[in-house]
Amino acid sequence: MLEAVLPPGVAWHETFGDPPGVELHPDEETALGRVVPRRRAEFTTARWCARQALSSFGHGDAPILRGPTREPLWPKGIVGSMTHCEGYRGAAVASGDLVISLGIDAEPDQPVPDGVLGVAALPEERVVVAGLLADDPVVAWDRLLFSAKESVYKAWFPMTGRWLGFEDAHVTLGEGVFTARILIDSPLPAFEGRWVAGGGLIVTSVVVQA
Numbered sequence: 362m363l364e365a366v367l368p369p370g371v372a373w374h375e376t377f378g379d380p381p382g383v384e385l386h387p388d389e390e391t392a393l394g395r396v397v398p399r400r401r402a403e404f405t406t407a408r409w410c411a412r413q414a415l416s417s418f419g420h421g422d423a424p425i426l427r428g429p430t431r432e433p434l435w436p437k438g439i440v441g442s443m444t445h446c447e448g449y450r451g452a453a454v455a456s457g458d459l460v461i462s463l464g465i466d467a468e469p470d471q472p473v474p475d476g477v478l479g480v481a482a483l484p485e486e487r488v489v490v491a492g493l494l495a496d497d498p499v500v501a502w503d504r505l506l507f508s509a510k511e512s513v514y515k516a517w518f519p520m521t522g523r524w525l526g527f528e529d530a531h532v533t534l535g536e537g538v539f540t541a542r543i544l545i546d547s548p549l550p551a552f553e554g555r556w557v558a559g560g561g562l563i564v565t566s567v568v569v570q571a
């Protein structure tokens with residue numbers, strides 16, 4: 362899935378389950394603390410994916426700790442992102458010389474629960490999504506919009522250190538692509554993204570190239 366949405370120069374790794382025998386770095390173990398097994402599994406496998414991807418930059422043993430707002434802390438000179446959902450874990454990393462920031466997000470290709478779109482979408486986005494769902498139900502467009510915004514946030518945060526609300530970006534969905542126009546003070550007027558759907562999953566990405 363990630364191969365379809367990432368440009369050359371971005372290293373990635375993904376898995377559709379939790380491989381046996383995968384362990385956390387001891388420092389990550391401390392950072393995670395006591396959590397339910399499901400949370401431990403996603404946290405552990407996504408970091409294993411990240412280390413697989415990081416190995417091409419010589420950082421295959423690096424712990425990936427968390428900053429104050431849960432953002433992943435990458436080795437010096439590296440930018441990256443992780444995502445996990447039922448049946449999927451993935452990570453993407455790149456050299457900071459080539460990529461300023463990136464975000465990836467995976468979601469089940471299913472409608473979002475009732476009420477979510479009311480929070481996550483602008484009124485005009487809701488109108489467009491309703492039309493797409495009626496006319497072209499090839500993907501759960503509402504979930505895709507949600508995922509696009511999550512990828513935007515994951516790319517936005519390392520660049521700004523600031524919160525970006527769902528109401529602060531206007532997303533326009535295209536065929537395999539999307540544009541998020543930022544409605545508040547921003548280093549970029551818009552973030553460009555890509556998406557793919559298959560095997561019951563939606564994966565989105567935003568890569569801000571240098």
Ligand SMILES: CC(C)(COP(=O)(O)OP(=O)(O)OC[C@H]1O[C@@H](n2cnc3c(N)ncnc32)[C@H](O)[C@@H]1OP(=O)(O)O)[C@@H](O)C(=O)NCCC(=O)NCCS
Binds near residue numbers: 525
């Ligand atoms: C942080 C957030 C984007 C995570 O997305 P999610 O779909 O819930 O979960 P995912 O599994 O896809 O991603 C989780 C990973 O995101 C990463 N992440 C968490 N906070 C982050 C941040 N501030 N910046 C970048 N990445 C972050 C972490 O690696 C986390 O995994 P981990 O806790 O196991 O390390 C989401 O929970 C959130 O807070 N969203 C609100 C902000 C938003 O989306 N605004 C929309 C702007 S248009």
